[in-house]
Amino acid sequence: RKEVEQDPGPFNVPEGATVAFNCTYSNSASQSFFWYRQDCRKEPKLLMSVYSSGNEDGRFTAQLNRASQYISLLIRDSKLSDSATYLCVVNDEAGGFKTIFGAGTRLFVKA
Amino acid sequence: DTEVTQTPKHLVMGMTNKKSLKCEQHMGHRAMYWYKQKAKKPPELMFVYSYEKLSINESVPSRFSPECPNSSLLNLHLHALQPEDSALYLCASSQRDRGSGANVLTFGAGSRLTVL
Numbered sequence: 001r002k003e004v005e006q007d008p009g010p011f012n013v014p015e016g017a018t019v020a021f022n023c024t025y026s027n028s029a030s031q032s033f034f035w036y037r038q039d040c041r042k043e044p045k046l047l048m049s050v051y052s053s054g055n056e057d058g059r060f061t062a063q064l065n066r067a068s069q070y071i072s073l074l075i076r077d078s079k080l081s082d083s084a085t086y087l088c089v090v091n092d093e094a095g096g097f098k099t100i101f102g103a104g105t106r107l108f109v110k111a
Numbered sequence: 112d113t114e115v116t117q118t119p120k121h122l123v124m125g126m127t128n129k130k131s132l133k134c135e136q137h138m139g140h141r142a143m144y145w146y147k148q149k150a151k152k153p154p155e156l157m158f159v160y161s162y163e164k165l166s167i168n169e170s171v172p173s174r175f176s177p178e179c180p181n182s183s184l185l186n187l188h189l190h191a192l193q194p195e196d197s198a199l200y201l202c203a204s205s206q207r208d209r210g211s212g213a214n215v216l217t218f219g220a221g222s223r224l225t226v227l
Contacts, residue, residue: 032213043201043218044154049211087153091213097142097167097205099216101153 003027003100006088010106017078021105023071023088032091033064035073037084038104044087047073078109114138115219117202123225126192132222134185134202142166142214143185145177146201148221154201160185192226199223 006023013019025033033050048055050062050071061074071088088102115136124130134143142161146154159167160179168177174196176188185202199221205214 032211034213034215041199043220044216045218046215049208049213049215051211097144097159097161097214099144099156099214101155103153 002103004088004090004102006086006102007105009104010108012108012110013078015078015080015109015111017109018074018076019078019107020075021073021086021088021107023073023102025069025071025088025090025100027090027092028066028069029093030069030090031093031096033062033071034089034091035060035062035071036087036089036101038087039084044101047086075107078107080109080111083107083109115202115204115217117200117219117222119222120220121223121225123227124189124192125227126194128192129188129190131189132187132200132202132224134187134219135183136204136217136219137183138204138206138217139182140204140206140217141182142205143179144203144205144216145175145185145187146203146218148199148201158187189224192224194226197224197226 035047036044037047038044050064054063059076063072085104087104092098145157148154158177163179178186201221202219203216
C-alpha cells in the first residue's frame with residue numbers, strides 16, 4: 001500500500017464547477033498535511049496547509065479526518081487558471097523532514 | 112520569483128562527466144532538501160540537511176553526492192550518472208511553522224537534467 005494515495009484523475013470540469021479531491025495516508029502517526037499545486041514543468045507550490053478543524057482560503061477548502069486517515073480539497077467556482085496537478089503531502093512527524101508526496105491529481109478546467 | 116534559486120536550469124551531461132547542481136536560499140531556513148522528479152510522477156526525497164548536517168539520505172546511489180557548504184547553499188555533485196537519472200531535480204528549504212510545528216517546503220524552479 002502506498003503511503004499517500006490520491007484520486008487518479010484526471011478531472012475534466014467546466015468553469016464554475018465545484019470539484020473535490022481525496023487523499024488517504026497510511027501512517028496513523030502522521031502529523032502535518034498539505035496540498036501543493038504543480039503547474040506543468042514548474043515546481044510545486046504550497047496551496048494550503050490542512051488543519052484538524054478544517055480550513056478555508058477563498059474558493060479552496062481543506063478537511064482532515066484523522067480517524068479515517070483522509071484529507072480532502074474542495075475547489076468552488078473553478079477557474080481556467082486552476083488547471084494544474086494537485087499534490088497531497090504528508091509529514092510523518094511533528095516538525096519532521098520526511099515529507100511524502102501523493103502521486104497527484106490532474107485537473108483540467110475548460111471554458 | 113521563487114525565493115530558492117537553482118542553477119543551472121538545464122544540464123546535459125554524458126555518463127562519464129562530473130557536474131554539480133547548485134541551490135541557494137536567503138530566507139534563513141535551516142533545512143534544505145534535494146528531490147528528484149520524473150515526468151508525471153511526484154517528487155521523491157533524496158537528501159535533507161538540517162543545520163548544515165546531513166539528516167536524511169534516502170538510500171541514494173553514491174553517484175549523487177550532496178554538500179552543504181553553509182546554511183544558505185546546497186550542492187548536488189553528479190558523477191557517472193546513468194540515462195535513467197534524467198529528471199527534474201528540485202531543491203527546497205523549510206522553516207517550521209510556529210503555529211502547527213510543521214515544516215513547510217519552499218521549492219526552487221528545478222534543474223532539468225538529461226544524461227546521454
